[in-house]
Amino acid sequence: MQFGSLGASDRFVSSNTEALAAMYTVTDPATGELIEQIENSTDQEVRDAIARVHRGYLSWRERPVAERAEIVARAGELFAERSDELAAIMTLEMGKRINEGRGEVGIVVDIFSYYAEHGPSLIADEPLKIRGGDAVIRKEPIGALLGVMPWNFPMYQVARFVAPNLVLGNTILLKHASICPRSAVAIEQVLRDAGVPEDAYVNVFASSRQVPSILADPRIVGVSLTGSEQAGISVAAEAGRNLKRCVLELGGSDPLIVLDTDDLDATVEAVATARLRNCGQSCNAPKRIIVVGDLYDPFVEKLTARVASFYLPGDPSDPSTKLPPLASVSAADEVFEQVETAVRQGAVLRTGGRRVEGPGAYLSATVLTDVTPEMDAYRDEIFGPVFLLFPAASDEEAISIANDSPFGLGASVFGTDPARMRAVADRIESGMVYFNKSGGSQADLPFGGIKRSGMGRELGPLGIEEFMNKKSIRL
Structure with a gap:
C-alpha cells in the first residue's frame, strides 16, 4: 500500500x-x-x-x-x-x-x-x-x-x-x-x-x-x-x-468569489498574493477564482499583467525573491503536465505555463481561463502557482461553480455588501469561509473540510x- x-x-x-x-x-x-x-x-x-x-x-x-x-x-x-x-x-x-x-x-x-x-x-x-x-x-x-x-x-x-x-x-x-x-x-x-x-x-x-x-x-x-x-x-x-x-x-480546490469591489487593484493584489503564497503549494489556497458580472474581463487583464510582470523565479533564501521553486523537480513536472493538458483540452493560457530552464524545480506563475467541466483541470487539484479564472453571470452561478467540485476545504468571498457576502457564504459547501481575504490559518480558529x-x-x-x-x- x-x-x-x-x-x-x-x-x-x-x-x-x-x-x-x-x-x-x-x-x-x-x-x-x-x-x-x-x-x-x-x-x-x-x-x-x-x-x-x-x-x-x-x-x-x-x-x-x-x-x-x-x-x-x-x-x-x-x-x-x-x-x-x-x-x-x-x-x-x-x-x-x-x-x-x-x-x-x-x-x-x-x-x-x-x-x-x-x-x-x-x-x-x-x-x-x-x-x-x-x-x-x-x-x-x-x-x-x-x-x-x-x-x-x-x-x-x-x-x-x-x-x-x-x-x-x-x-x-x-x-x-x-x-x-x-x-x-x-x-x-x-x-x-x-x-x-x-x-x-x-x-x-x-x-x-x-x-x-x-x-x-x-x-x-x-x-x-x-x-x-x-x-x-x-x-x-x-x-x-x-x-x-x-x-x-x-486536498482542496478552494473557490474565491469576487462579487464586486471598490478597489480592483487591491483585490487583484490580494488574490495574487494568496494564490502564490508557498508557491501555490497550499491545500487551502484559492485555486478557482470566480468573478461575477462585468468585472470579469478587467479582472483577468489586471491579474494576468500582475502575474506576468512581478513573479519572477529566484533564490528562496533571498528575501527579495517572489517566486521560489516548487518542492521538487517531480512536483514542477507534474504541475507543468497539468497545465499542458489543460491547454491541449482547450483552456486559454494567458501567461506562464513554462518550466524554467536549469536544474531547479521552477515553474512560471500561470493564468488559465476558459476551463470547462470536460477538462481535467476543472476537477483536479493543481498544487502549484496556477490560477484558474471563471466568469459568472450572477451570484447564483458563482455559487454553482464554487460547489461543483469534489473538494470542500475552504472558500473566500470578496465584496462590499456584507449581507450579500453572507448570503453567498451560507450556500458554499466547505468547512471554512473567509470574507475579503483568502483562507489562512490562526491558532484559535478551527480548520478542516468536508467532502473529499x-x-x-x-x-x-x-x-x-x-x-x-x-x-x-x-x-
Whole structure:
C-alpha cells in the first residue's frame, strides 16, 4: 500500500533508484543538489518506537495538566528563538521563501502559546444537568497517536497536531514527509529541549509501507494525516480496519468569489498574493477564482499583467525573491503536465505555463481561463502557482461553480455588501469561509473540510477534542 500524493509525504520524492526510494532525502529544489540521505527505520526500530510512545503515555497522562501546558508554552518560546534556523531548514528542504518560513514559525509559536494558555480550561470537567441529578463530562486523553505529516508546511502542520494533544495528555509517534528529515529532527529537538519526555514524542523515519503495521498495533489508538485525497483514502481504510480514530486534512480546490469591489487593484493584489503564497503549494489556497458580472474581463487583464510582470523565479533564501521553486523537480513536472493538458483540452493560457530552464524545480506563475467541466483541470487539484479564472453571470452561478467540485476545504468571498457576502457564504459547501481575504490559518480558529477534503477539525477549541475521551460520569 502506498501513501502520499499532492501535499502528502512521499509522492514528489525522487525515486530514480531503489536506494533513493528507501531513503529520507534532502535535495535542494533550487539547484537540484542532493544534500543528504537518511535510511528508513527498520521494522524493529518502528516497533521499538511504538513501545516507547505507549510507555510514555502511561506516565505523561499522569502529569498535571498545568505542568504539561507549561512545557508546551516553553516549546513555543524555543520555536520563536530558533525561527531563523528553522526557516532555513525549510528553505533548503522544500524551497520555501525564507520570509515565508519565518512566518510559518510564527504561526507555530501562536499554536503552542494558544494551547498552553487555553488548553487547561478546554479540557476541564464540564458539569451537566440531567434528569434526576447531575453529571460531569470528564475530558481525558486516549493514548499514543500516529501523525503522518506533509512537506508543504513542515513545521506548522506538525504543530497543530502535536500542541493540543500534548496538553491533553496523549503522546505522539511522528512520521514526517520523506523530503523533510531535517525539519523532523529539528522539531523533535525543540520539544525535547522544552521538557517533553523522550517517550512522549518520538520521530521515526518510517516508510509508507510500514504505516499499515503501525496502525494495526493496538498501542496506537489514532492517526492524523495531512495529505492528498488518495493518501487519506489509504490511511482511513487502515484506520477503519483497525478501529482507530482518524483526522484527515486532504486536498482542496478552494473557490474565491469576487462579487464586486471598490478597489480592483487591491483585490487583484490580494488574490495574487494568496494564490502564490508557498508557491501555490497550499491545500487551502484559492485555486478557482470566480468573478461575477462585468468585472470579469478587467479582472483577468489586471491579474494576468500582475502575474506576468512581478513573479519572477529566484533564490528562496533571498528575501527579495517572489517566486521560489516548487518542492521538487517531480512536483514542477507534474504541475507543468497539468497545465499542458489543460491547454491541449482547450483552456486559454494567458501567461506562464513554462518550466524554467536549469536544474531547479521552477515553474512560471500561470493564468488559465476558459476551463470547462470536460477538462481535467476543472476537477483536479493543481498544487502549484496556477490560477484558474471563471466568469459568472450572477451570484447564483458563482455559487454553482464554487460547489461543483469534489473538494470542500475552504472558500473566500470578496465584496462590499456584507449581507450579500453572507448570503453567498451560507450556500458554499466547505468547512471554512473567509470574507475579503483568502483562507489562512490562526491558532484559535478551527480548520478542516468536508467532502473529499477530509474529516475532523484542527486548531481552536475543536482541535483538542478529536483524540479525547469525553467520559460521562453520573454523580
